[in-house]
Amino acid sequence: MKILVIAATPFEIQPLIDHLAGRQYRNCQISTLVCGIGMMHTAYQLGRQFAVSKPDLVIQAGIAGCFDHSWEMGKVVVIDREQLGDLGVEDDQAYKDLFDIQLWQPDQPPFTNRQLINTFDRVPHLPELPKASGVTINTVSGSERTRQVLLDKYAPEVESMEGAAFHYACLLEKIPFFQLRSISNYVEVRDKSKWKIPLAIQVLNEALIKYFERWN
């Protein structure tokens, strides 16, 4: 079983990389790929990778923002659906996405009712973690207005900059996948001093390592 773990930055999976060094798992070969921040980098790197070799499972691991202030920092979730949060047009005060203006159809593959849904088909040992819905954007949301527009339109729980590109590529290539996100911050008016990146990276990697230990 070939498993590929991808991340936007090296920092997000460095503890896993350190853990894997010199280790061999009986039933799986694990490789890692740092794709870069954002959808463009993720799509390019995945397309390039899949053209050469298709893994049996791909895991995207990263930190993310969450919309619900009752969530604790460092909460780890599996994303079960993704939506694109800023691909569309502005129409005076309104934002319309490509489905709204009918350039895309709600069920055009790989979308289902406008969403990039992971059914977790053929994913072995899916971690028993809470499921959450994701929205993917190009600019980290940092205003009350943007937060509310996204909530009203997509009702997301988690925001990242890569998730939708990952779901899109894996769904089209029919490769089993799951996206693991650990919460580093709330989606709110930007205050970087409140972000808990080291905590989020630590728990994210603990979850990844726990997952691979199940393969032993």
Ligand SMILES: O=C(O)c1cccc(C(=O)CC[C@H]2O[C@@H](n3cnc4c(=O)[nH]cnc43)[C@H](O)[C@@H]2O)c1
């Ligand atoms: O502004 C900074 O100094 C800064 C330093 C480190 C990281 C950042 C990021 O913006 C991280 C973007 C990166 O992490 C994911 N992420 C984390 N939180 C969010 C969020 O609230 N909204 C969207 N993406 C988030 C994202 O997937 C990127 O890979 C800034």
